[in-house]
């Protein structure tokens with residue numbers, strides 16, 4: 018057994034959760050992964066089957082739980098893609114409220130450090146660009162995205178309250194769009210949709226006119242930022258993302274170039290409340306954590322290509 022810490026990761030079977038488990042194990046820690054597998058997949062943890070420092074429990078964090086003392090809690094459990102959280106609307110609100118409180122209770126009970134995965138969706142359809150942490154956001158509280166946005170905003174409030182009232186050592190990361198191997202191929206997100214469509218040779222589905230923007234962070238950069246934040250003294254929300262900003266047309270062109278695909282573009286209706294622009298201001302992460310992303314979109318897509326090819330092959 019290592020002399021590292023014992024770390025609880027909720028949402029461990031998800032895209033980010035599984036990569037976080039890998040990094041924490043590589044640092045010499047023991048990891049207890051929890052997931053109810055509503056959107057996470059055991060396949061993401063298969064390579065850890067014979068890792069003695071990793072344990073997995075299938076459980077829903079909306080029900081109070083306690084597996085004993087832990088040194089740190091990373092709370093990543095939540096449906097995260099628009100398609101998933103709109104399908105699981107009430108579950109998303111539950112995990113972002115009851116689930117977050119249950120994980121905070123663990124940190125409070127054992128004096129453990131705590132990091133909650135928040136989101137750029139807290140900024141809604143932002144009127145401040147790029148988004149800086151002090152911006153309060155422009156969120157429709159009853160729109161289709163509200164089940165996710167307001168759950169994450171409530172989580173930020175309750176995490177901050179546990180810091181303010183109970184002195185729990187909390188951290189809040191606002192995660193911007195992230196991609197890489199293990200991103201669910203059919204979760205409806207733009208990178209997974211475009212990669213799969215390009216590799217299948219079918220048209221890439223651009224929603225609206227495709228001039229809305231997103232800023233995409235490669236998963237290894239994102240996890241490095243989260244881990245750095247978890248070790249810091251910063252309790253206020255901190256943006257972690259890649260400030261390279263792309264329209265959806267530009268994103269499609271990058272993917273066509275990386276895949277060498279001849280797919281055409283097809284235009285479809287823009288979903289309601291789809292944010293028009295999104296780009297993190299990472300001044301704070303740079304100065305407080307000494308962190309910045311290293312992988313540009315083209316390079317990250319190249320690193321992800323093999324994974325998406327495997328996903329397409331698995332469909333056949």
Ligand code: UDP
Nearest residue numbers: 099205206207208210222223224229265291
């Ligand atoms: N999008 C698109 N085509 C797709 C999927 C998404 O044009 O097949 C657009 C979507 O309208 C949004 C952006 O890509 O403006 C990012 O969508 P995603 O679902 O990846 O995540 P979001 O950033 O909206 O949470």
